[in-house]
Amino acid sequence: MKKTLWTFVMGMLLIFTSCQNEDDFSTQSLPQPPQLRTSHFYGVKSVEGQSELRGVAQVDKLWHNGTVITVKLLNDPYNMADSIKTWAAEWEEHANITFDFVASGNANVRIGFDWNDSKWITWSYTGTDCKYIRNQNEATVNFAFWDMASEVEKKADVLRAFGQVLGLELEHRHLSFDAGWSSRIQQYWEGEIEDIPWDELKEYVFDPIEERNLVQTEEYDANSIMIWPFDRRYATNTARDYNYELSELDIQFIKQLYPGxxxxxxxxxxxxxxxxxxxxxxxxxxxxxxxxxxxxxxxxxxxxxxxxxxxxxxxxxxxxxxxxxxxxxxxxxxxxxxxxxxxxxxxxxxxxxxxxxxxxxxxxxxxxxxxxxxxxxxxxxxxxxxxxxxxxxxxxxxxxxxxxxxxxxxxxxxxxxxxxxxxxxxxxxxxxxxxxxxxxxxxxxxxxxxxxxxxxxxxxxxxxxxxxxxxxxxxxxxxxxxxxxxxxxxxxxxxxxxxx
Structure with missing residues (x-):
């Protein structure tokens, strides 16, 4: 089975610019809390040839309940190992899953910082997709921009990435949510990115998830850590700011997925x-x-x-x-x-x-x-x-x-x-x-x-x-x-x- 890797870059739609021309399809700065110092971009890493019915959670990508997921840092230029372990443990408090951080040997999840020069986008494989990446020297989670990020940004990155590790997906793909996407997204994307056809990107990144093989909360959760904001010129109904903590529905949902x-x-x-x-x-x-x-x-x-x-x-x-x-x-x-x-x-x-x-x-x-x-x-x-x-x-x-x-x-x-x-x-x-x-x-x-x-x-x-x-x-x-x-x-x- 072919295992070509793709990175669907939703962060492209969040690029900060001083350009004020509405005809340019770049975004304006989004409001941020005063303690934040840098914009963050987030992507979805996927495996071609695997089922791509991504949603709030997809059954095929969930771990067996009670699984011990091994985690290893491939590099740690910012000495963040202890912090990552502490922040990831917030999911452990509610999910019947254990993250076992190891210093050597094989690991299910491998964390890299600015991995392979991916210095501008944070991404993660979703759920058990990481099992298909058999090279133990290849990252399955990447954190970027941490040289300028505040502690609250770093924590939010870890919570969001480990949410994806557990099989969660970004909230705007909830079946009951209409993001109000603008046609400008397609124009912007086709003008900037040549490697990924728009129809493919739309299906795997923007469209609501098909119901088959999907579990999700009853309603879209605007407070979810899995929220990712978009400029209003591209999506009229999506969030304009980040969330930095697990929401009450995040906690309830992860308990439903991994009970006990x-x-x-x-x-x-x-x-x-x-x-x-x-x-x-x-x-x-x-x-x-x-x-x-x-x-x-x-x-x-x-x-x-x-x-x-x-x-x-x-x-x-x-x-x-x-x-x-x-x-x-x-x-x-x-x-x-x-x-x-x-x-x-x-x-x-x-x-x-x-x-x-x-x-x-x-x-x-x-x-x-x-x-x-x-x-x-x-x-x-x-x-x-x-x-x-x-x-x-x-x-x-x-x-x-x-x-x-x-x-x-x-x-x-x-x-x-x-x-x-x-x-x-x-x-x-x-x-x-x-x-x-x-x-x-x-x-x-x-x-x-x-x-x-x-x-x-x-x-x-x-x-x-x-x-x-x-x-x-x-x-x-x-x-x-x-x-x-x-x-x-x-x-x-x-x-x-x-x-x-």
Whole structure:
């Protein structure tokens, strides 16, 4: 079978020029965000002789679900290997596919920069087309213009190219979308490009995809990362600017094409008493809609739950009440693959009463995007009644923590949460230590309702103050003015003040 390679250059229609003559079929500059410094051009690399029914996704070009796709950089003049791996992983978060970056040996996907003097156009083969390129020294993805591109442009290039690697195609070919192509495209193309006949280019690049062997979203997605803008003189309905992040529909669609990944990542673990005589409510806020599996006692009960969008604040929540069959020690494991940004737990009938439910162990460390954590009416202790510790350290994005009504909680460790600004603590009478060393963005700690031992025991109070990060203009707020004379100078020395 003949394997002649073609590059269909849609970027040709995006060339920036200072020419203002409408009769010249070059384009004018498109508006760009201020941080961008250069135009980018994008093309579709294809294999002649293979099926060319390209669309939002074509079944023949999809990988088997669960495939490990090996990736290798053929050259790396800009030292971007780590960044490419990080950006490509955004697709991995949602697709049941793994990108395995290798330093040597054979690879399914080979990345080149300005490969074979292709310095002005970024392109990628679509899906499994790369398998037909058997020469391991030949690129299947090319990035261009990166010597002048900003970080946001580079990331968008990687997301778009790896979307194509997974089998996605540029969005303007969606069956339900009419781009409003102008006849000027043909005139421009025939005047500039001689190697590719217009009819062939039109079929493989501009026309909507035939329905046969095609899967796609119900509607054209103007926010898709697979959007590519065209000048309005050539297409009246297409985008005039780039997109730089995966859209919600991109995420939903890639989950449809490669299902199962959302249930493979362990998000959180809770162990303790969650009996049916009491309640254990958990609320998880995510970036975008997401699916979870709530696994009780290692598979004894598995519940599929959805984080759905709240129409009042446009945020996505999973709200679920756990009621195991027996009142005893249980393990709750939450699997999913969303970006969890906030976790709220409730163990009593309201925010100020506490029942017999308690947690003896908790691990939410996989939630690296966590910005907030709230605990209401949930005790932290061991099965024999001893106070337990709560550990929420080393979260780069955690901004606030609040704990209210936890009778036996002994220690709270909030170390090295560099974005943490606020801590609220109430009704925690047994608390002897709050350690927030390294949390250098703290602006305030508010302790109220039944002051804990850290404020009424001098030894614990000294430890607490010594663990405060040295910051300026931060405030410790308490309800009672009972505080020893030495406390205020000690706080002032660390940049803190007291508010009663």
């Amino acid at each position: 990944k959302e249930f493979t990542k362990l998000v959180a673990v809770f162990e303790g008493n969650m009996g049916d005589a009491e309640i254990f409510d958990i609320s998880i806020m995510t970036e975008g809609t997401a699916s979870f599996i709530l696994d009780i006692d290692n598979g004894k009960e598995r519940i599929v739950a959805e984080a759905e969008r709240n129409p009042y604040n446009n945020q996505c929540y999973l709200n679920y009440r756990i009621r195991p069959e027996e009142s005893s020690i249980h393990t709750l494991k939450i699997y999913g693959n969303p970006k969890v940004v906030r976790i709220i737990t409730l163990g009593g009938e309201d925010y100020s009463t506490i029942g017999t439910n308690y947690i003896s162990f908790m691990d939410v460390s996989p939630c690296s995007e966590l910005t907030g954590f709230n605990i209401y009416s949930l005790d932290f202790r061991t099965s024999d009644g001893q106070g337990a510790d709560l550990n929420l350290s080393n979260f780069e994005k955690l901004e606030f923590f609040e704990c209210s009504t936890s009778r036996s909680l002994k220690r709270i460790n909030l170390l090295n949460n560099t974005a943490l600004k606020y801590i609220g603590i109430a009704r925690t009478p047994c608390l002897i230590e709050v350690n927030c060393s390294g949390s250098t963005s703290l602006e305030g700690i508010h302790i109220y309702h039944e002051e804990p031992l850290i404020l009424t025991n001098e030894t614990y109070l000294r430890t607490f103050i010594n663990n405060l990060p040295i910051v300026s203009r931060s405030q410790l707020s308490i309800e009672d003015e009972y505080i020893r004379d030495w406390v205020e100078p000690a706080l002032n020395a660390r940049g803190w003040s007291i508010y009663y």
